[in-house]
Amino acid sequence: MLNLLAFRKTNIHINMYRTQYRTKTCGELRLSDSGQTVTLAGWVQKIRKLGGMTFIDLRDRYGITQLVVDANAGQSLIDTANSLGREFVIQAIGEVSERQSKNPKMGTGDIEIRLDSINILNKSVTPPFTIEDETDGGDDIRAKFRYLDLRRNPLKNALMLRHKIAIEVRNYLDAQGFMEIETPYLIKSTPEGARDFVVPSRMNPGEFYALPQSPQQYKQILMVAGYDRYFQIVRCFRDEDLRADRQPEFTQIDCEMSFVEQEDVLVTFEGMMRSLFKNVLGVTIPDPLPRMTWFDAMDNYGSDKPDVRFDMKIHDISDSVKGHGFSLFDNSAYIGGICVPGISSYSRKQIDGLTEWVKRPQVGAKGLIYIKAEEDGSFKSSVDKFFSAGDLEKIAGRFGARKGDMILVLCGSDKRKVQVQLGTLRIEMGNRLGLRDPKVFAPLWIVDFPLFEWNEEENRWNAMHHPFTAPKPEQLDLYFSDKNEDIAKVCANAYDFVLNGTELGGGSIRIHDSKIQERMFSILGFTKEEAMYKFGFLINAFQYGAPPHGGLAFGFDRVCALFGGSDSIRDYIAFPKNNQGKDVMADAPSVIDDSQLDELHLVISKKQ
């Protein structure tokens, strides 16, 4: 029936990396391969000459293999070897031979290839920085030449880890009956929460799509549609002013389930994380995972994402330090501290430095009070005028302070604010004392978040999570109360997965009852019309049999970074943007043709 063209039935594909250009990779040859003639292809990492011989380190994704051109090789081969430069792409043919001076640090360190020929596949101009684990290139030059930076092991390993985690996530969730369903990237703009990136529609002049900040509404729609276990590894977009650890586009592991309560969601996804830790890192995490209420996290760690790799908990000493004539304490609503082990030897200068540190706007404390538990058993503090040695000993006892420790105390009128300041100080002290080993993993769930937070500027309630988060069923009386003090008490079946001081994911049980949803909008101050304009299709969909449902999303970039032992997501994204939202390698964004603007019915405004 068909013209069946002659097909080269090669036996070239014996091993899977074998191609027309190579028979082996640069990572696989061992002593047992000695005597084989092999063809390798890759990049010239390094060239050395030694006693008439030329040694070439050839690199590909799989490793480095040493090539040797003998002093008595043909002149043309020697000339070719001498013409090579760093990052040239070559094909090299030769015999696998045992090495004289072995390199036990490399898998291929027992062998070298005694070359018969070199074929230069492509030349390279001299790269602007070295392709080594520790490079001499600064951030800016490496960003511009990202394709060279990506040749370095740390970035390659980061992307390999990312790939591996993605495969594990998908196979785990697939085995649990989850379906990956792709939701649209061109969606409706809802001016709620963070700022949308928008996309002008040429076919619908004056109208815009938005890029999704998350597929939140679509995944809830999928629950209404009966897909009771959904997930997606999906790009999300937020047009925010960028901070170090933020990207305008980022990736989420987005998940939703129907016919579930919080317990089902937590058990399912700590199962996923347990499997990831085991299969990717070989690390066993507790079963079950610890859980901490939002209130305990704030009270004890001054953070809703506590790093529990180290203790150094916050203690509330408000009740025991007032009435000593120290007006700063007497006038504070909250006084709390942390006990930092082994730093009682801090000098005056060091303490002054720490005081300056907490007074920076990023922390915002008014000042710092210390109590030293000296090695000789005495106590010394910055408030000796107001507190006797006995007083100080008593306070130190509250912290369980030992000789050599120093207690750091902050105070103020707003309990949560002071706690957050103490939490920030606690993390700083953890860093200084080396208590935050990236190879130690201490995951936990934070649960029982407040449903609302008071927006003081606008004098109204904000949803702490989002307007579809359900109140705890046992608190419906408070939820329907018209007293603000009642509403403030309502908690959500919302949960965050926290690892080493970073929120890796979070979610909630959603509202599926239209009366509860209407009440939510009314508490948030949306009129019916506003609610319909913003969330109309979801509200409509909920009329047609919405099941009880809930879910969560993990920040995939952060999961990868933390699994890799890094706190910067940028190395775990192949082509990140810089802090101005620019891809400096590709030079994006850029101006576009006027004809493109015309087609989109847009004019660039002159006023700026």
Add this chain to the structure above:
Amino acid sequence: MLNLLAFRKTNIHINMYRTQYRTKTCGELRLSDSGQTVTLAGWVQKIRKLGGMTFIDLRDRYGITQLVVDANAGQSLIDTANSLGREFVIQAIGEVSERQSKNPKMGTGDIEIRLDSINILNKSVTPPFTIEDETDGGDDIRAKFRYLDLRRNPLKNALMLRHKIAIEVRNYLDAQGFMEIETPYLIKSTPEGARDFVVPSRMNPGEFYALPQSPQQYKQILMVAGYDRYFQIVRCFRDEDLRADRQPEFTQIDCEMSFVEQEDVLVTFEGMMRSLFKNVLGVTIPDPLPRMTWFDAMDNYGSDKPDVRFDMKIHDISDSVKGHGFSLFDNSAYIGGICVPGISSYSRKQIDGLTEWVKRPQVGAKGLIYIKAEEDGSFKSSVDKFFSAGDLEKIAGRFGARKGDMILVLCGSDKRKVQVQLGTLRIEMGNRLGLRDPKVFAPLWIVDFPLFEWNEEENRWNAMHHPFTAPKPEQLDLYFSDKNEDIAKVCANAYDFVLNGTELGGGSIRIHDSKIQERMFSILGFTKEEAMYKFGFLINAFQYGAPPHGGLAFGFDRVCALFGGSDSIRDYIAFPKNNQGKDVMADAPSVIDDSQLDELHLVISKKQ
């Protein structure tokens, strides 16, 4: 160290779909489960009353289970059952019992649940169409209520198939050493090829990102970066006027390899497709797959994506029908036809209809000549005046025509145009004769595409694939020739994967040599400046050691549709856009706030 909250060590999670709301799904109960008390949750598909009993079909993603409320059940249960409506969400508890009248068409058809209680989880207003395999809802209403349409089996099965194919693709490629690497969605606009969707940058006033039409340049950058086996299942965007089978956003399986020739790419990816056919459909496709040159495909099938499920090849009869005094033939450069089996009984009216059909602008033929091989052995044609019975028999012989067949002939001045018309007619006749069974799969590779096509309007060469496609190495003389007739002959190591008349994927070996790339730009008429502006970062990257590389991309939506036996991708996308690029469910695109426009430094143009 932590406040370890009390953890409900439930044994609820014995089976994986078990949650707080259900112990079993609606698809799993069998006769062997009789006597068990179970809790199900799902949607009310149907309610029937029969002799005082109420039968409820309860549906979830996994199937349908029949629930029964006995005539002698408690009044409150009977009342609740009577209050149910279609698509109500309920939780039902009862005992698995053998059914009186079994339904062998359903997995659960041997049993029913004799109910003890019903808990209405949510009500539903009456859906605007029936949730059945064959629904009474039209396209528009189903698009608006996509969440209800998605409850129907055909769409659910389509999305389940899509999920399964994605998992298979990823696991196959992962096992072959491919890394999935996410490339950016906010990239640089290059006004080449189709129209970009653009995204205004708030942080960089007057500048725009583009959404990728494909990650082409990034995947080539990854090859330069040493990632020799890349893939990504990735969304792509094209702002084109939409046709039936086009979507503004669509999904590709995007792949690239280094140190390869065409042979490596074809072997690797027909391996992937073979595995998909086997594991997803249980279908064995030939090993190796047939290959056909672009020239043979055009000459024999009038298409670069031939449907080879049926023969009906095109025959060139230019040489044998001229000189008979029929000026239409005598003045044509090309005369060709197809032999359609068993339609010699076509009436005058049917033939006239076919003639009108080929004269429609979508086909564009001037007219249709037929030769009937009648059942009695005689021949009859629309050109009897010019051709004797012997002449006709001779022509019919060229086609191998049998009694009862009819030969359809088209002619014209442009060989390829006439061939394409014949190819279109061939597909139409294949459809009419039922030769295009969607359950039959005939994949093949089309190879040896011309590198360039002449753009008559602009009087210049266009790249047939894209400007990074390499000429065949053995044709470099022609490629560097300055004669257009030589350049016209240059073929590419480019290839398409074609299935049942649809191009499912395609790709090429890329240029990695800067001289060949410069020549490409010069043939395409780009100045150095234009080339640098459009493709600068890739051209720069190629200076630093670009390996030989090539790849391809499959249209994932189409793969899914064809595997599902459909030729419409829309059912295989959870939330497609309509032909105006609108998501009518979510009402996107839409107008945005003036404040959003101000922040983006944009004004909507009044002139339209």
